[in-house]
Amino acid sequence: MPELDAIDRKILGYLQNDSRLTMQELADKVGLSVSPCHRRVKLLEERGVISRYIATVDQKALGLHVSVFISIKLARQKEEDLNRFARAISKWDEVLECYLMTGNRDYLLRVVAADLASYETFLKTKLTRLDGIASIESSFALSQVKYSIALPV
């Protein structure tokens, strides 16, 4: 796995903020001509450094006014239990993020919903129906102060 040089990191920095830049614009920004810039981008894609290209959608425009962080403890923490939980979580579109945590909770989830009623539906029909959950604690977000997908390069 070859290292990322300064130009690669510049490319990643720009594409993380706007993937619709043309190769010409990107090349200008990083100080290359189109050809080598293009090859570098393709290489970054092939190596999996760039994993995908996506559109980001405004949460409010979709009417998703509720963001919730959920702390979860499992009854048991054997690998099999963790895997079963991970598989279930992964299927649900409402769950945007899930982390296995250190400390006194096992998982931290970020979930979005249209309103409190639909969040309650998510809890009742999905999350609380999972086996092996010892406790669930919801914390609500009043507002999103910052949300970025761009990793520091």
Added chain:
Amino acid sequence: MPELDAIDRKILGYLQNDSRLTMQELADKVGLSVSPCHRRVKLLEERGVISRYIATVDQKALGLHVSVFISIKLARQKEEDLNRFARAISKWDEVLECYLMTGNRDYLLRVVAADLASYETFLKTKLTRLDGIASIESSFALSQVKYSIALPV
């Protein structure tokens, strides 16, 4: 603000997962021809429903092995204090997400770093130097079970 119909939502669903689909491919998937599909996409962009197009980068490939959730309480919660905190946070690339929360903490942050040492540097040179912070509590993520940018449509 016109409502999003079923086709709009389909478009958003596909573009949230792969914005490199050609108009032809996208049009086929949603059951339109290229022209109306293209116009709908442009409209979604103009209305701000689609906010941006970005490349997602592999966190491991960048050597960012540490993900931390930080709970923060401020000494005071006047609007001015909140704004000052928000402004500071927004400048720092290490902070990917920040939410104003209900309950007994004020903010929840998600921060990434290369390793524990650089996380410590972030804490010492940035976060703890802010005025008006009453308490900071870090929880570390052992692994990312799910991470999605795609909102449910």
Added chain:
DNA sequence: ATTCGATTGGTAAAATATCCCAATATCGAC
């Protein structure tokens, strides 16, 4: 200096986005 390997830059062809206009569908009023 010279050679080898890797990276670069220009160019041309292919793929794609974008715009215009006619045709079609949708909705409300009668």
Added chain:
DNA sequence: GTCGATATTGGGATATTTTACCAATCGAAT
């Protein structure tokens, strides 16, 4: 139902952009 007005669709021409090829350049080791 029928008509008319409005919004939406589809096809085709044009402009942009991506992509592949090849010669030129750069860098390092000898």
